[in-house]
Amino acid sequence: MKRIAVDAMGGDYAPKAIVEGVNQALADFSDIEIILYGDETKIRQHLTATERVRVVHTDEKINSDDEPAKAIRKKKQASMVLAAKAVKEGEADAILSAGNTGALLAAGLFVVGRIKGIDRPGLLSTLPTRDGHGFDMLDLGANAESTAKHLHQYAILGAFYAKNVRGIEYPRVGLLNNGTEESKGDPLRKETYQLLATDSSINFIGNIEARELLNSVADVIVADGFTGNAVLKTIEGTALSIMGQLKTAINAGGLRAKLGALLLKPSLKHLKKTLDYSDAGGAVLFGLKAPVVKAHGSSDAKSIVSTIRQIRTMLDTDVVGQSVQEFSKEEE
Incomplete structure (x- = not known):
């Protein structure tokens, strides 16, 4: 029990x-x-x-x-x-x-x-993607500052979680950065990249840009807590904004818009479910x-x-x- x-x-x-x-x-x-x-x-x-x-x-x-x-x-x-x-x-x-x-x-x-x-436990959450697969991201705000060693540990923890809780046999691990090239980023990201690239126990696929997060490009995304928290709130806010704007547009569009929304109801429900993070559970202090x-x-x-x-x-x-x-x- x-x-x-x-x-x-x-x-x-x-x-x-x-x-x-x-x-x-x-x-x-x-x-x-x-x-x-x-x-x-x-x-x-x-x-x-x-x-x-x-x-x-x-x-x-x-x-x-x-x-x-x-x-x-x-x-x-x-x-x-x-x-x-x-x-x-x-x-x-x-x-x-x-x-x-x-x-x-x-x-x-x-x-x-x-x-x-x-050294420092990280806050991990599963976030939605367009195809419904989702990805695990940490740290989402447990620590405002991190070292490359901390981010390396987050990668190991995130891969453990993705494999054991979400059933992904060999999770793809990406490092959140401002470009995909190995040379991109500040000293923290560059040092972290080298640690992850030389760790054979991790399926490291390289740097990931924020605009690609919802496209299922990785199963685990590693970030420092400050950046991760900002990205999390941006994703949540964007999802709420999209649904709110869509509802406003339908209500303001008259009878034609309402009839169109009725025909699209199954698709709109699917969109809402895709953007809904509540099904994934809570954030784990891992x-x-x-x-x-x-x-x-x-x-x-x-x-x-x-x-x-x-x-x-x-x-x-x-x-x-x-x-x-x-x-x-x-x-x-």
């Missing part, structure tokens, strides 16, 4: 969306147990599942505007902190939260702990001793189910355990 600790109080629509997602996940997956941390009275208002779930009550929670490290140190009884402690103490196998991203990163580092040999997964702050029940499915696959394939073994070999 896979035990997942869930911060029920994190996110824009908590605890309702979180608990509704848990209800559905328990119905879909018979091999999981959920521990919900938060205000029991508020949680019980939405909890319909009665088996394989329990609630640990706490009145304390970490707010979106709390300073991350300080909040983890001072709010010892916060729902997120208690969930992280459950993982550290072996009461749960993984933690899920849609709350304060910085606080979850701090809880992952200071409570769960990083894998020996990993490089820690257990799965620590951040759902989007605006997650609805569907997104929570997808994130629990993702965690379930991570536990099934023991991707974290395999990462521990791999980096232990490197240390030796």
Whole structure:
């Protein structure tokens, strides 16, 4: 049985969306147990599942505007902190939260702990592509600055994730850069390129430009956290903008536009699904001793189910355990 600790109080629509997602996940997956941390009275208002779930009550929670490290140190009884402690103490196998991203990163580092040999865990997420295949990208903001060694480790971690969680036998790894030529980029990108090119354990395919990311040119994209976070938000914002502009154009186009939209409804639904990142699950703080997964702050029940499915696959394939073994070999 896979035990997942869930911060029920994190996110824009908590605890309702979180608990509704848990209800559905328990119905879909018979091999999981959920521990919900938060205000029991508020949680019980939405909890319909009665088996394989329990609630640990706490009145304390970490707010979106709390300073991350300080909040983890001072709010010892916060729902997120208690969930992280459950993982550290072996009461749960993984933690899920849609709350304060910085606080979850701090809880992952200071409570769960990083894998020996990993200098800086990276934030990894699966992003959509035009053909629906998707790609994994890290770091998406766990670290504002990185060295070439850190980016090399992200490539190894990303390839591990793509192989074990997404079932890609020999993932293509690309380095996000401002050109495809080997000579392109700043000193960080050039040094990273050489490290990746000489690592025979990685299927490194070279530099990738940002405009090609949604064309399935690679299975794993490596970037520093500052750049990766900016790219992530650009992709999210562009997808929302395209759908918004399309809806506005249809509404303003009169009867002819509405009839056209009706005929194109199946195609438009497919377009929306292609641009929808909620099916892929959450962002994984990869490089820690257990799965620590951040759902989007605006997650609805569907997104929570997808994130629990993702965690379930991570536990099934023991991707974290395999990462521990791999980096232990490197240390030796």
